[in-house]
Amino acid sequence: MNKNLPKWVDLGLIPLLTLMLAFAVSGLVVLSIGQNPIEVVKVMIQGAFNPFGIGHTLYFTTNFIFTGLAVAVAFHARLFNIGGEGQAGLAGVGVALVMLSYDWPHWSIALIVGTVAAMAFGAAWAAIPAYLQAKRGSHIVITTIMFNLIAGALIGYLLVGPMQAEGSLPESAKFPSAASLPTMYDMLGWFGIGFDKYAPVNISFFLALIAAFLVWVLIWKTRLGYEMRAFGHSEKAAVYAGISPLKITMIAMLVSGALSGMMAVNTVQGEAERLLLGAVEGAGFIGIAVALMGRSHPVGVVLAAFLFGILTQGGAELQFTLGIPAQMITVIQALIIMFTGSLENMVRIPLEKIFLNAGKRGRA
Amino acid sequence: MSEVAENAGRLDVAAPAIELIGISKAFGSVQANKDISMTVAKGAIHGIVGENGAGKSTLMSILYGFYKADSGSVKINGVPTVINDSHDAIAAGIGMVHQHFMLVDNFTVLENVVLGAEEGATLGPSLRKARKELKRLADEYELDVDPDALIEDISVGFQQRVEILKALYRQAEILILDEPTGVLTPDEADHLFRILRNLKEQGKTIVIITHKLREIMDVTDSVSVMRRGEMTKTIATSSTSPEDLAEAMVGRRVLLEVNKSPAQVGETVMEIVNLSVTDAHGVKRLKNVSFELKRGEILGIAGVSGNGQSELLEVISGIGAAQSGEVRMQGEAIDISPKANAGMRRARGIGHVPEDRHQRGLVMPFMTWENTAFGYHNEPEYSKGFGLANQKYMMQDAREKMERFDIRPPIPQLIASSFSGGNQQKIVLAREIERNPDVLLIGQPTRGVDIGAIEFIHQQIINLRDAGKAILLVSVELDEIQALSDRILVMFDGVIQGERLPENTNEGELGLLMAGVDPEAKA
Incomplete structure (x- = not known):
């Protein structure tokens, strides 16, 4: 990626240092509200990793892997998909529709059908902004944001209208229990390993890891991925090579939308087993940070998703144990995004100088 | 001291x-x-x-x-x-005239000269002073420019004079x-x-x-x-x-002249008939351009940059569309509508070394083995089934091309931007020439290329010609056009202003044609 720096510095040391800087500043913020940063870190780590917490941490991680991959894929084609929130929301509608339309006999069939529905609905919701961008030049950042709002309103309408179950809550009917996805507790139970029975993490976690692997294959091993990267680096070069900008824009956004959508398999189908209001809970936006921090590489995305999973779960614990407001965790997330995203050069440039000088001395 | x-x-x-x-x-x-x-x-x-x-x-x-x-x-x-x-x-x-002018396009000449050297809160006095000074400079140095013309309306030559005036106005x-x-x-x-x-x-x-x-x-x-x-x-x-x-x-003796034998011209491979292109702003870029391209010849297109040469290459290579006219390849019309793409041209045996290798010819952050297949990456030999790329073959293919075209350093994993201009251009040439196209379109083959590599690149182009291929060469370097071409067309304002044989013309005549003057009509 960078010819001046060894790979381990570029991909390992720089993210690590920026992260530490972000934590250091976060520590100052924590101090300013009269809390002890060390205590806060302790509570967060414990909250995220204790036998009860880890099941939640991995559940959030699953969401962030999907939305992070979605942003990463689009980003390779230089498309900024801000619409993960809406795509995942709509995918939830798709999952709910197929789950409620038929009494699926076994979870394995339900998983396949649910995944296909989630991908299809997520992709469809991404397709319209993609087409408008490719054909009409409407900026995809603007249109995907608008589509998030439209999706929110649409889901709100569906849950107080056509899809609302008997009763007063704005939520759909519960899915048939035969279609329940195995949780981590169930799966580890097959091997006789114990796990928190009520943890929300489920089979979708492995689906997310498979998705990460497939994204890696797509981007670096297939000719389509090659075309996407070429288009992402230079649209003019892509046109010169006979690559259709319309095709690449559509495909990249469809894949991206489908990945965002898969999050609904985890939340709607795996955990809630019904469609709720606000099922996405901002994971679509966190995906942007995850992709940014993970350098749009699937391995980086998985690691960054795990970090954000820890922050989310640890943050909840913070609120519970120390009474620190939930907004605090948003501040920390924002600091991480700021440091890893836009302030990276603060670390990169001094490091480059150090390595350059070391190299010079080495040669001399 | x-x-x-x-x-x-x-x-x-x-x-x-x-x-x-x-x-x-x-x-x-x-x-x-x-x-x-x-x-x-x-x-x-x-x-x-x-x-x-x-x-x-x-x-x-x-x-x-x-x-x-x-x-x-x-x-x-x-x-x-x-x-x-x-x-x-x-x-x-000290005054400097940059290669890329630093002028504000929608300001007048006068405003540009004063910009950054205004005195006082209101512009009036500075402008009046500058107007007087410009007049004096114009008379003294043959530097006449209309002070009230907008920069975007005057030619590049005049824009350069404005740059010089700017420097002189600042007492350079x-x-x-x-x-x-x-x-x-x-x-x-x-x-x-x-x-x-x-x-x-x-x-x-x-x-x-x-x-x-x-x-x-x-x-x-x-x-x-x-x-x-x-x-x-x-x-x-x-x-x-x-x-x-x-x-x-x-650092060594260089051949400034190109050694080439007389062309063995064969039958016509490509005909361009009444080709017209209007750009997105409604400006006519090509106006009824017609010519033929034959096997075994290098047809050079001379002209100051921006007179329709780029649009011509874009239409023939399938990057851009034409509104009217025809391009025939071996007698058969090819699609020049917006539906066409560059892949269709490659399938017809038309290779293209684009004018802008940074933006078009290469994907700069791509490694060489990715670049040596670029545009041909869907050919069967680069594929492995399931949509996968045959990266092993691509790597080997790149290694061979790098050796044959003396691309240094010969490491396929290096990204394009880490090579010198000459080696970058050789990567593009290797890719296009090794495909053995019937027609090769070449734009600015030696722009930003070191003298040592120019010699090599010119030799490759001549070898391709001698192998019976047709070459359409666009260059703003008149020397290059004269040295390589077997036939020269001069473009001005979207029109073929004249056709000359290199042995029967000289720089003066070509220069007049490039400026839109027909020396024969004047005589």
Whole structure:
């Protein structure tokens, strides 16, 4: 990626240092509200990793892997998909529709059908902004944001209208229990390993890891991925090579939308087993940070998703144990995004100088 | 030394205008300037030649305060001068005309001249003063420009004059010009040289950075040659020759002439009939262009950049669309509607070395093995089924191409941007030529390419011609067109202004055609 720096510095040391800087500043913020940063870190780590917490941490991680991959894929084609929130929301509608339309006999069939529905609905919701961008030049950042709002309103309408179950809550009917996805507790139970029975993490976690692997294959091993990267680096070069900008824009956004959508398999189908209001809970936006921090590489995305999973779960614990407001965790997330995203050069440039000088001395 | 310092402020008449002493500058691990010393006498025209990346522009940027030298010092008129930014440079009487003009397009000439040198809160007095001054400069130096014309409405040649006027208006005594003739017709270049000689007569000192040796011979009094960050030679122009300069630039004897046998012209492969292109702004870029291209010939298209050559290449290569006309390949019309794409052209045996290799010809962050298949990446040999790319073969293929085209360093995993301009261009040429196309479109084959590689690239083009392929060559370098072409078309304002055989024409005639004048019609 960078010819001046060894790979381990570029991909390992720089993210690590920026992260530490972000934590250091976060520590100052924590101090300013009269809390002890060390205590806060302790509570967060414990909250995220204790036998009860880890099941939640991995559940959030699953969401962030999907939305992070979605942003990463689009980003390779230089498309900024801000619409993960809406795509995942709509995918939830798709999952709910197929789950409620038929009494699926076994979870394995339900998983396949649910995944296909989630991908299809997520992709469809991404397709319209993609087409408008490719054909009409409407900026995809603007249109995907608008589509998030439209999706929110649409889901709100569906849950107080056509899809609302008997009763007063704005939520759909519960899915048939035969279609329940195995949780981590169930799966580890097959091997006789114990796990928190009520943890929300489920089979979708492995689906997310498979998705990460497939994204890696797509981007670096297939000719389509090659075309996407070429288009992402230079649209003019892509046109010169006979690559259709319309095709690449559509495909990249469809894949991206489908990945965002898969999050609904985890939340709607795996955990809630019904469609709720606000099922996405901002994971679509966190995906942007995850992709940014993970350098749009699937391995980086998985690691960054795990970090954000820890922050989310640890943050909840913070609120519970120390009474620190939930907004605090948003501040920390924002600091991480700021440091890893836009302030990276603060670390990169001094490091480059150090390595350059070391190299010079080495040669001399 | 100390005496000079004490006398700072007093003008030393005998002192050279510019004295650079031991200038060094490194960018990261690249030593752009190594201990360079140079002296330019007052009232002289001094040329600096060197290949791309030799450090010419860096040196002048240090003089103009864009970069700060790591070590070394500068004396202007014998006075040690510290130049930290362009304000210091202007204060020291140095003006610079950049290769890419720094003008505000929707301002008038007058407004551009005054910009940054306004005095007072209102513009009126400055503009009035500038108008008077422009008139004086115009009369004195043949620098006439309509002060009320908008920059976007005047030609490139006039825009350059505005740049010169800007410098003179700021009392420049030393004028630096970076590649001043790159965008000019031969006629405009001649006019520029007249202006420079006038300036010299008035006692101004001029430094020209160029890679065109002929210009150096024409206009300079002395010349410095730079190679790999070092100044290898400084000599009076009258006692050197283009061959000697080229050798000093490259470090070995270079063939400036192209050796080629007469063309064995075969049947017509491509016909262009009444091709017209209107761009997105409604401007006609190509107007009823027609010509034929035959096997075994190099058809050169000369013209100042921006006269329709790019659009012509874009339509034939499938990148752009034409509104009317036809392109026939072996008698069969090919699709020139917006539905066409470049892949269709490759399938018809039309290869394309694009004018802009940074934006089009290569994907800069891609590794060489990814670039050597670019555009052909869906061919069966690069595929492995399931949509996967056959990366092993791509790697081997790249290695072979790099060896055959002497691309250095021959490492397929290096990304395109880490190669020199010449090696980058060879990557593109290797990819297109090795496909053995019936027609090869080549735009600006040696733009930003070092002299050593130019020789190699020209030889490859001639070899392809001798193998019976048809070559359409577009270049703004008239020398290159004359050296390579078997037939020359001159384009002006979207029209083929004339056709000439290289043996029956000369630069003067081609220059007039390039400026839109038909010498025969005038006679």
